[in-house]
Amino acid sequence: RKEVEQDPGPFNVPEGATVAFNCTYSNSASQSFFWYRQDCRKEPKLLMSVYSSGNEDGRFTAQLNRASQYISLLIRDSKLSDSATYLCVVNNNQGGKLIFGQGTELSVKP
Amino acid sequence: NAGVTQTPKFRVLKTGQSMTLLCAQDMNHEYMYWYRQDPGMGLRLIHYSVGEGTTAKGEVPDGYNVSRLKKQNFLLGLESAAPSQTSVYFCASSAIRGVADTQYFGPGTRLTVL
Numbered sequence A: 001r002k003e004v005e006q007d008p009g010p011f012n013v014p015e016g017a018t019v020a021f022n023c024t025y026s027n028s029a030s031q032s033f034f035w036y037r038q039d040c041r042k043e044p045k046l047l048m049s050v051y052s053s054g055n056e057d058g059r060f061t062a063q064l065n066r067a068s069q070y071i072s073l074l075i076r077d078s079k080l081s082d083s084a085t086y087l088c089v090v091n092n093n094q095g096g097k098l099i100f101g102q103g104t105e106l107s108v109k110p
Numbered sequence B: 001n002a003g004v005t006q007t008p009k010f011r012v013l014k015t016g017q018s019m020t021l022l023c024a025q026d027m028n029h030e031y032m033y034w035y036r037q038d039p040g041m042g043l044r045l046i047h048y049s050v051g052e053g054t055t056a057k058g059e060v061p062d063g064y065n066v067s068r069l070k071k072q073n074f075l076l077g078l079e080s081a082a083p084s085q086t087s088v089y090f091c092a093s094s095a096i097r098g099v100a101d102t103q104y105f106g107p108g109t110r111l112t113v114l
Helices: none
Strands: A003-005 A011-014 A020-027 A034-037 A046-051 A055-059 A059-064 A070-075 A082-089 A099-100 A102-110 B004-007 B010-013 B018-023 B030-037 B040-050 B064-067 B073-078 B088-094 B109-113
Touching: A003 A082, A011 A020, A020 A082, A020 A102, A034 A059, A046 A055, A046 A059, A059 B073, A070 A082, A099 B030, B018 B030, B018 B088, B018 B109, B030 B073, B030 B109, B040 B064, B040 B073, B073 B088
Parallel strands: A011 A102, B010 B109
Antiparallel strands: A003 A020, A020 A070, A034 A046, A034 A082, A055 A059, A059 A070, A082 A099, A082 A102, B004 B018, B018 B073, B030 B040, B030 B088, B064 B073, B088 B109
16 A cells, blocks of 8 residues: 555646545654645645644645545635646655655646 | 756666766755656655765665765766666755755656666
């Protein structure tokens, strides 16, 4: 079983739609969680950290459920510019190493 | 402020050839990392460094060596390239150790081994 698993998609949605990505992790000792965004053929960039209380940044909302070892990302009012691959990332506090999911591809259409 | 830079951006090698990928960061970060990204596999850690002069193995270290002689540079070497090493290689860095520290990535090196 992979340490971090995501639905690879692709998710094809119209502009304005709400889309949710899910992610599960296997190590219950994991301590911090992130969503990164990766545009085609570019480097990953931090989108947002994920906190136990849930957190929101504009149209983006991230949730963490430690009991179920589950992380989610909700994007409201999708824009064309949201088209990218979204990476679920977990830090197990082992030398600062990050464990990446394989990514979920999102394509927002006009 | 360039952040994290990588050279070269593209390279084609023949099986058995050697090469070195250079990563440089100007953010005075302690931690540096080398990843490879393959379709459907996500990013996998090759080697990492927690400070100048130190290196450690990641998830997929075989066939690679690294050196961190200067704090700002992290070199990844392929001694005898194999087609299985065809991939996109990303370097990253992060500040003094913290569980929630952000990693900043370079633009990547696209390597093809024929």
